[in-house]
Amino acid sequence: MIAYIALFRGINVGGKNSLPMKVLVAILEEMGCKNIRTYIQSGNAIFQSKEKNISTLSKNISLGVMQRYDFQPHILVLEISDIEKAIAKNPFPEAASDPSTLHLGLLSKVPVNPDLSKLEKIKQASERFLMIDKFFYLHAPDGFGRSKLAAGCEKLLDVPMTFRNWKTICKIREMAFE
DSSP, rough: OOEEEEESSSBBBBBBBBOOOHHHHHHHHHOOOOOEEEETTTTTTEEEOOOOOHHHHHHHHHHHHHHSSSSOOOOEEEEHHHHHHHHHHOOOOOGGGGSSSSEEEESSSSSSOHHHHHHHHOOOTTOOOEEEEEEEEEOTTTTTTTOOHHHHHHHHHTOOEEEEEEEHHHHHHHHHHH
């Protein structure tokens, strides 16, 4: 079995797209997944599966949600090694001491033609960002929720993505090795 991480985008936010973690666990169990653990209600799951095709796995999880609820979430499925790489490549290691200010955007694929100049124009003076492969690192010391860069980067990169703060990324990694 292969260890995976599923990151859901836009669930359990503002009362919309409600997906209880108990239901998510049941969906994964029905798919034959094992050793399932979830972390916080925003949709982070660590599990093992015999499925080797990440795209198939993601689609099957999404369809499982759709069968029970009236929405089909975007799900990014990663291998544990992807999170390890992301942590190792962190270009702002000093920001990890305040993990609420450091965020990792996980992209579904490497952007073909990212508009980095527009990203530079919308970022605040205090913010820093760097894209490495399928990882978008954002240090937003004045707050992620107030960041125009955080709000606009997916559109300018033209690739589906989901953000997690550094504390969540580190906790997911820790849970993956438990």
